[in-house]
Amino acid sequence: MHLRLRAATSTANPFIPPAHLIHSIPQWFSILRHAIAASDLPLGKRAHARILTSGHHPDRFLTNNLITMYSKCGSLSSARKLFDTTPDTSRDLVTWNAILSAHADKARDGFHLFRLLRRSFVSATRHTLAPVFKMCLLSASPSAAESLHGYAVKIGLQWDVFVAGALVNIYAKFGRIREARVLFDGMGLRDVVLWNVMMKAYVDTGLEYEALLLFSEFNRTGLRPDDVTLCTLARVVKSKQNVLEWQLKQLKAYGTKLFMYDDDDDGSDVIAWNKTLSWFLQRGETWEAVDCFVDMINSRVACDGLTFVVMLSVVAGLNCLELGKQIHGIVVRSGLDQVVSVGNCLINMYVKTGSVSRARTVFWQMNEVDLVSWNTMISGCALSGLEECSVGMFVDLLRGGLLPDQFTVASVLRACSSLGGGCHLATQIHACAMKAGVVLDSFVSTTLIDVYSKSGKMEEAEFLFVNQDGFDLASWNAMMHGYIVSGDFPKALRLYILMQESGERANQITLANAAKAAGGLVGLKQGKQIQAVVVKRGFNLDLFVISGVLDMYLKCGEMESARRIFNEIPSPDDVAWTTMISGCVENGQEEHALFTYHHMRLSKVQPDEYTFATLVKACSLLTALEQGRQIHANTVKLNCAFDPFVMTSLVDMYAKCGNIEDARGLFKRTNTSRIASWNAMIVGLAQHGNAEEALQFFEEMKSRGVTPDRVTFIGVLSACSHSGLVSEAYENFYSMQKIYGIEPEIEHYSCLVDALSRAGRIREAEKVISSMPFEASASMYRTLLNACRVQVDRETGKRVAEKLLALEPSDSAAYVLLSNVYAAANQWENVASARNMMRKANVKKDPGFSWVDLKNKVHLFVAGDRSHEETDVIYNKVEYIMKRIREEGYLPDTDFALVDVEEEDKECSLYYHSEKLAIAYGLMKTPPSTTLRVIKNLRVCGDCHNAIKYISKVFEREVVLRDANRFHHFRSGVCSCGDYW
DNA sequence: ATAGGGTTAG
Numbered sequence: 002m003h004l005r006l007r008a009a010t011s012t013a014n015p016f017i018p019p020a021h022l023i024h025s026i027p028q029w030f031s032i033l034r035h036a037i038a039a040s041d042l043p044l045g046k047r048a049h050a051r052i053l054t055s056g057h058h059p060d061r062f063l064t065n066n067l068i069t070m071y072s073k074c075g076s077l078s079s080a081r082k083l084f085d086t087t088p089d090t091s092r093d094l095v096t097w098n099a100i101l102s103a104h105a106d107k108a109r110d111g112f113h114l115f116r117l118l119r120r121s122f123v124s125a126t127r128h129t130l131a132p133v134f135k136m137c138l139l140s141a142s143p144s145a146a147e148s149l150h151g152y153a154v155k156i157g158l159q160w161d162v163f164v165a166g167a168l169v170n171i172y173a174k175f176g177r178i179r180e181a182r183v184l185f186d187g188m189g190l191r192d193v194v195l196w197n198v199m200m201k202a203y204v205d206t207g208l209e210y211e212a213l214l215l216f217s218e219f220n221r222t223g224l225r226p227d228d229v230t231l232c233t234l235a236r237v238v239k240s241k242q243n244v245l246e247w248q249l250k251q252l253k254a255y256g257t258k259l260f261m262y263d264d265d266d267d268g269s270d271v272i273a274w275n276k277t278l279s280w281f282l283q284r285g286e287t288w289e290a291v292d293c294f295v296d297m298i299n300s301r302v303a304c305d306g307l308t309f310v311v312m313l314s315v316v317a318g319l320n321c322l323e324l325g326k327q328i329h330g331i332v333v334r335s336g337l338d339q340v341v342s343v344g345n346c347l348i349n350m351y352v353k354t355g356s357v358s359r360a361r362t363v364f365w366q367m368n369e370v371d372l373v374s375w376n377t378m379i380s381g382c383a384l385s386g387l388e389e390c391s392v393g394m395f396v397d398l399l400r401g402g403l404l405p406d407q408f409t410v411a412s413v414l415r416a417c418s419s420l421g422g423g424c425h426l427a428t429q430i431h432a433c434a435m436k437a438g439v440v441l442d443s444f445v446s447t448t449l450i451d452v453y454s455k456s457g458k459m460e461e462a463e464f465l466f467v468n469q470d471g472f473d474l475a476s477w478n479a480m481m482h483g484y485i486v487s488g489d490f491p492k493a494l495r496l497y498i499l500m501q502e503s504g505e506r507a508n509q510i511t512l513a514n515a516a517k518a519a520g521g522l523v524g525l526k527q528g529k530q531i532q533a534v535v536v537k538r539g540f541n542l543d544l545f546v547i548s549g550v551l552d553m554y555l556k557c558g559e560m561e562s563a564r565r566i567f568n569e570i571p572s573p574d575d576v577a578w579t580t581m582i583s584g585c586v587e588n589g590q591e592e593h594a595l596f597t598y599h600h601m602r603l604s605k606v607q608p609d610e611y612t613f614a615t616l617v618k619a620c621s622l623l624t625a626l627e628q629g630r631q632i633h634a635n636t637v638k639l640n641c642a643f644d645p646f647v648m649t650s651l652v653d654m655y656a657k658c659g660n661i662e663d664a665r666g667l668f669k670r671t672n673t674s675r676i677a678s679w680n681a682m683i684v685g686l687a688q689h690g691n692a693e694e695a696l697q698f699f700e701e702m703k704s705r706g707v708t709p710d711r712v713t714f715i716g717v718l719s720a721c722s723h724s725g726l727v728s729e730a731y732e733n734f735y736s737m738q739k740i741y742g743i744e745p746e747i748e749h750y751s752c753l754v755d756a757l758s759r760a761g762r763i764r765e766a767e768k769v770i771s772s773m774p775f776e777a778s779a780s781m782y783r784t785l786l787n788a789c790r791v792q793v794d795r796e797t798g799k800r801v802a803e804k805l806l807a808l809e810p811s812d813s814a815a816y817v818l819l820s821n822v823y824a825a826a827n828q829w830e831n832v833a834s835a836r837n838m839m840r841k842a843n844v845k846k847d848p849g850f851s852w853v854d855l856k857n858k859v860h861l862f863v864a865g866d867r868s869h870e871e872t873d874v875i876y877n878k879v880e881y882i883m884k885r886i887r888e889e890g891y892l893p894d895t896d897f898a899l900v901d902v903e904e905e906d907k908e909c910s911l912y913y914h915s916e917k918l919a920i921a922y923g924l925m926k927t928p929p930s931t932t933l934r935v936i937k938n939l940r941v942c943g944d945c946h947n948a949i950k951y952i953s954k955v956f957e958r959e960v961v962l963r964d965a966n967r968f969h970h971f972r973s974g975v976c977s978c979g980d981y982w
Numbered sequence: 983a984t985a986g987g988g989t990t991a992g
Contacts, residue, residue, distance in 0.1 A: 310983060317983095345983045352984095376984040383985095411985040418986095447986040478987040510988045517989075548989040579990040614991040649992040677992050 033066045035471055042074035065095045072103030081110075089121060097121075098129050105132035108140040125156060127163045134167040138174060146171045160188060166195045173202030191222070197229045204233055209243040271305050278311045282318075290315045291324070304331070306340045313346035317353035325350045345373050352381030357390075372406060380412035383419070391416035392426065399433070407442035410434045414448040424456040443469070447476040454483020472505060481514040490521035497531075509540050513549040520553035528553040544570070548577045555584030575609050583615040591619040595628060608635070610644035617650035624936045624963050626658035627854050649677045656685020659934065659961040659968050676710055683716035689968045690977045692724030711743050718752035722759060723967055723978070730756040747775050754781045758788035763797055779808045783815070787940075790822045798822040810842055851915040851937040853923045862918040865910065869922070878921040879912055886951035894944040916945045916962065924956060932959040940964045950974050 029052055036045035049067055052059055059067065064087055071080035084092075084100045097118050104111035115133050118125065130153065137146045150159075150168055158164045165188055172181035185191075185199045196219045203212035216234065219226070226234075237244060274297045281290035294312050297304065309332050316325040329347060332338045338347070344367045351360035364370065364378050375398050382391035395413040398405060405413075410430060417427040431449060434440045440449075446465050454462040466480045477500060484493035497515040500507060507515070512535050519528035532550050540546045547570055554563040567573065567581045578601040585594035598616055601608060608616075613636045620629035633651055636642040642651075648671045655664035664685055671678040679702045686695035699717050702709065709717075714737045721730035734753055737743045750773050757766035766785055770777045782805035789798030802819040809815065816839035823831035852861040862869065869875060883891075893911050911917075916937050923933040941949075941964040953960050954974030962969040970977035 314983075342983055349983060373984050378984090380985060406984095408985045415986075442985090444986045449986095451987065473986090475987040480987090482987065508987090513988045543988095545989050550989095552989070574989095576990050581990095583990060609990085611990045618992075644991090646992045651992095653992070675992090681992070 029063060030066055031471060033063075033070045036070050037073045038471070040074050042071075042076055045070040045074050061091050061093060061096070064091070065093070065099055068096065068099045068103070072099060077103055077107070092121065092123065094123050094126065094129065097123055097125070101129060102132045105135040106139065108136040108142075111136045112140075112145065119152065125152075125158075127158060127161050130158070130164055130167070134171060137171055141175070143175050143177070146175065160190075162188070162190060162192050162195055166198050169195065169202065170198045173198070173205065176206065178202060178206055178208070193224055193227050193230065196222075196224065197227070197233065200230070200233050204236055207243070209237045209240060210245070212237060213244060271302055271308065274302055275305070275307045275311060278308065278315075282311055282315055287315050287319050291319075294328075298331070304335055304337075306337050306343050309335075309337060309343050310346050313343075313350040317346075317350045320354055322351075322354040322356055325354050339368055341367070341369055341371050341374065344370070345377055348374060348377045348381065352377060352385065355385065357381055357385045357387060372403060372409065375403065376406070376408040376412060379409060380415065383412050383416035386419070388416040388420040392420075395430075405433060405437050405439075407437075407439040407445050410437065410439050411442070411444040411448050414445065414452055418448060418452045418455065421455070424452050424458055424461075427452040427456075440465075441470050443473040443476060447473065447479050450476055450483060451479045454480065455486055457487060459483065459487055459489075472503075474505070474508060474511070477505075478508075478510045478514060481511070481518070485514060485517055485521065488521070490518045493518035494522065494524070494527060507534065507538075509543050509546045512538075512540060513546045516546070516549035516553045520549075520556035523557050525554075525557040525559065528557060541569075542571070544574050544577055548580050551577065552580050552584065555580065555587060558588055560584070560588050560590070573604075573606065575606050575612060578604075578606055579609070579612040579615060582612060582619075586615055586619045586622065591623045594619040595623075595625075608639065608641075610636075610641040610647050613639075613641050614644070614646040614650045617647065617654045621650065621654035621657045624658050624934075625854060626655075626660060626934060629654045629658060645672055645675060645678075649675070649681050652678060653681035653685060656681060657688060659689060659963060659970065661686065661689055661691065673705065674707060676707055676713065679707060680710070680712045680716060683713060683720070687716045687720030687723060690723050690970070690979075692720040692726060695720035696729070709737075709741060709743075711746060711749075714741075714743065715748050715752065718749055719755070722752050722756035725756070725760055725979075727756050727760050727762070747773075747778055750775070751778060751781055751784075755784050758784045761788060761792050763788055763792060763794060767797070777804070777808075779805055779815075782808065786815070786819070786822070790825050793822075793825050795822060795826050795828075816842075849915055849937065849939045849942075851919040851935055853919045853933070853935050855923065855926050860919065860922055862915040862922070864915050864918075865913045866915065866918060869918075871922070871925075874925065875918060875922050876913070878925055879917055882917075882921055882924070882952060882956075883912055883948075885955050886948060889951055889955055891948060891951040894947060911942075911944050914942055914945050916941060917948060920949065920952060920960065924952075924958065930957060932961060934961045935963075937962065937964045940966055941969060946976065946980070950976055 029048065032048045033045060035041070036048060045067075049070075052063065052067075064083065068080050068083050071077070071083065080100065080103050084096065087096065097114075101111065101114060101118070104114060111132065115136075118129070130149070133149060137149060146168070153159050153161075153164050153168070165184055169181045169184050172178070172184065181199065181202055185195065188195065196215070200212045200215050200219070203209070203215065212233070216230075219230075274293070277293055278290050278297075281287070281293060290312070294308075294315075297308070309328065312328055313325070316328060329338075329350075332343060332347065337343050344363060347363045348360045351357070351363065360378065360381055364374060367374065375394065379391050379394050379398070382388070382394060391413055395405070395409065395416075398409065410433065414427060414430055414434075417424070417430065420426070427449065431440070434445055434449075439445050446469055450462045450465050453459075453465070462480065462483050466476060469476060477496060481493045481496050484490070484496065493514065497507070497511065497518065500511065512531060515531045516528060516535075519525075519531055528550070531553070535541055535546055535550055541550075547566065551563055551566050554566065563581070563584055567577065570577055573581070578597070582594045582597050582601070585591065585597060594616065598608070598612070601612075613632060616632045617629060617636075620626075620632060629651075633642070633654075636644075636647055636651075641647050648667060652664050652668045652671065655661070655667060664682065668678060668682050673679070679698065683695050683698050683702075686692075686698060695716060699709070699713070702713075714733065717733050718730055721727070721733065730753055734745065734749065737745060737749065750769065754766045754769055757763075757769065763785065766788070770781060770785075782801050786798060786801045786805060789795070789801060798819065799822075802815055802822070805815040816835055820832045820835035820839075823829070823835060848863050850861055850863045852859050854860075860869065866872075867876075916935060919935045920933060923935065927933065941962060946969065949960055949962065949969070949971050951974065952958065953971035957973075960969075960971040962971065967978065
């Protein structure tokens with residue numbers, strides 16, 4: 002696969018898909034357009050050859066495009082050959098325009114073609130004449146100009162502003178200023194260009210006085226002088242010849258502007274300095290540019306507008322506000338701050354250095370603003386998180402009657418994109434863009450694709466994408482990301498592959514997207530290929546890209562490779578660290594996640610709200626309350642405690658750690674319109690055995706108009722099952738489908754089966770399992786098997802165990818439960834045979850262990866453990882505890898001893914179950930009346946459960962024990978589970 | 983002088 006892709010990349014024609022995929026002339030057209038835009042002659046030639054072999058007969062339209070392609074790509078002979086072989090009747094205006102413009106520099110051949118045109122039936126336009134004017138100028142032939150003038154009169158183009166302008170220009174160039182003026186005076190409608198041409202003609206012929214007379218006349222028309230006008234005037238001012246004093250006075254109003262347009266090339270100092278400055282800017286040597294500017298000031302050279310344009314760009318790139326403010330001061334002193342382009346640069350500088358308020362002040366203090374000023378403000382607000390402000394200014398601009406351009410539209414759309422909350426506004430701006438005719442602009446359409454796909458309007462986005470005018474990398478990336486956001490990873494990856502196959506070069510963003518798509522698909526194979534490209538292109542130092550690749554490996558469960566990649570990152574940023582941490586959590590390595598966090602703090606990288614949400618989750622999974630509290634403290638310290646994600650995880654963590662009070666307190670401060678907060682609370686309460694409260698929360702949530710989702714029902718149903726509320730479980734199971742339209746998933750069935758099994762309704766539970774549209778899961782059978790043990794139903798137990806073992810042959814719990822079923826029925830031979838089966842299947846019982854978290858140190862115990870440094874004291878304590886509770890009426894329940902030995906020994910082996918050791922140690926090490934929190938990896942054993950009830954009463958301690966299934970909250974001899982688990 | 987697309991979480 003990899004080789005094939007590489008081959009495709011190196012040989013495939015850019016923009017040319019395989020021939021069988023090209024169905025229509027417009028597709029060829031678009032390929033030729035690319036060749037023209039890129040001046041790619043080989044591509045154009047290949048396209049031509051392919052058109053000839055594809056069987057598409059090149060029609061007039063295609064031929065015209067081929068001619069244009071050849072002439073624009075610099076192969077005049079091919080263009081001419083194609084033109085000559087085209088019959089005269091097949092030549093239209095476009096054909097002529099194409100061939101003539103190709104010959105603009107070749108006056109001899111060009112005039113010949115022009116003569117042919119005059120004999121044909123095609124009527125020329127101003128576009129046809131443009132190259133011919135150029136030929137006239139080149140050939141310096143006054144007679145050609147006269148004949149061209151005659152032709153223009155003949156076809157009625159004499160008074161066309163463009164044609165007349167060109168003629169005036171030509172006559173002036175040939176020194177025939179009178180003819181030029183006659184033509185000029187005859188024009189009914191004169192635009193700035195025409196005035197410029199005439200004025201320039203006077204200046205060129207040394208008639209500065211006439212030029213200035215004309216300028217006064219120009220001023221009376223109300224037209225505004227443009228750059229060329231000012232440039233021409235600057236030359237007059239400079240020469241000071243043939244000019245009267247009053248005329249120069251009149252020009253004073255334009256003083257500073259004229260100064261900018263002074264393009265005298267006598268090597269004046271400012272120009273040399275400016276050239277040096279731009280040279281540094283272009284090479285990205287920005288601090289050198291600053292040094293150069295300081296030198297310039299020190300040598301007392303008067304800066305001009307361009308100096309400041311360049312320097313302000315430098316400062317904008319340096320993101321250095323203080324320097325910018327100083328230069329602003331110099332600008333004001335020089336009086337150039339009222340030059341629009343300098344003002345625009347000031348706005349841009351303040352925007353880029355993060356001071357939008359200053360940018361706004363400059364904007365409102367400018368006497369004259371143009372569209373660029375508006376655009377800079379609109380995009381500046383959008384990029385500084387002032388989206389409403391950006392949209393507001395866009396509206397102001399429209400109200401002011403200005404027509405937005407592609408910059409305006411792209412910028413304001415950017416604001417909509419970060420504003421989120423649907424695409425209502427974007428749709429309206431889309432309409433504005435159509436009105437302004439800028440939808441096909443690639444920046445505009447890319448932002449539109451981005452906005453639409455982020456608000457789920459994939460059809461709109463796809464429409465814009467498909468109707469784009471050629472290939473644009475950013476819009477492909479935007480589309481890929483759109484698919485990823487909407488969860489359509491296959492489509493995203495397909496886009497990447499399509500790009501590779503058509504020979505387009507991916508960039509960092511493409512590869513980051515592709516890696517994410519591969520991760521979403523758990524496609525390790527594709528992911529590895531993408532990584533190969535990343536490495537080959539040298540992007541493995543780009544933190545964006547490498548974090549994406551890292552995440553891909555983690556999503557595929559490849560911890561080893563992920564760790565290796567992470568270790569190779571020279572200086573990981575917060576995102577890279579968080580990716581690694583969340584990967585550990587996703588792959589069940591929560592301790593390693595906390596360990597990694599420790600390293601992160603040591604490396605001085607600041608964690609963010611993503612990091613904390615993940616870490617809190619890790620603590621929640623570990624039931625590590627103390628660590629969780631510390632992380633909580635860290636979130637407060639680093640200002641992340643109010644992030645909705647972090648808060649929800651904290652609620653979940655406190656609930657799962659059995660600290661319902663804190664969970665409730667935090668929940669009250671979260672945004673209660675978010676379903677996830679409610680779910681955390683309901684699931685937490687359910688797991689805590691507090692079904693009543695869980696159901697209360699559920700009711701309150703519904704009354705507040707929050708719609709429950711699938712997770713909510715998992716919480717509700719598990720609450721019912723933990724508290725033996727079978728009818729409520731049934732009720733909610735049905736209302737989930739009937740009222741909320743949520744199809745029950747295997748988890749929901751699992752809860753229902755759980756509820757029935759715990760209530761001893763084994764038959765019903767079996768019936769539910771067989772009626773499910775899914776295969777039963779192992780955990781369901783496990784629940785059922787446990788019910789069989791409690792009910793001492795050997796027959797069903799055996800049947801269920803077989804099914805369970807068929808599903809998971811090496812599942813130790815199955816054998817243990819099966820042997821427990823027999824043990825409960827006192828059939829020790831069968832217990833032994835179950836153990837034998839287990840040995841044959843090479844299955845070992847998962848060792849049960851319990852741990853207690855004391856003073857930041859985890860103390861872990863397994864049954865009969867003697868490895869703890871204080872073993873002797875602990876065992877004495879256990880003896881003492883057992884003695885005390887026996888006095889209160891505790892009777893060891895030897896059914897739970899899984900070894901076939903004498904009763905007395907069984908009793909002893911029960912004494913040293915891991916949970917009892919952990920509790921004994923906890924009692925020793927904590928002051929009276931502290932709540933003890935113990936965690937067990939398996940389910941708590943029945944005898945221990947009973948013993949802990951007595952312990953809570955005798956020693957007046959609250960004990961919170963979390964086992965693999967739920968919480969047990971022991972207080973005064975009673976457990977919150979009501980002996981029901 | 984002004985504009986587009988990207989990594990981590992409940």
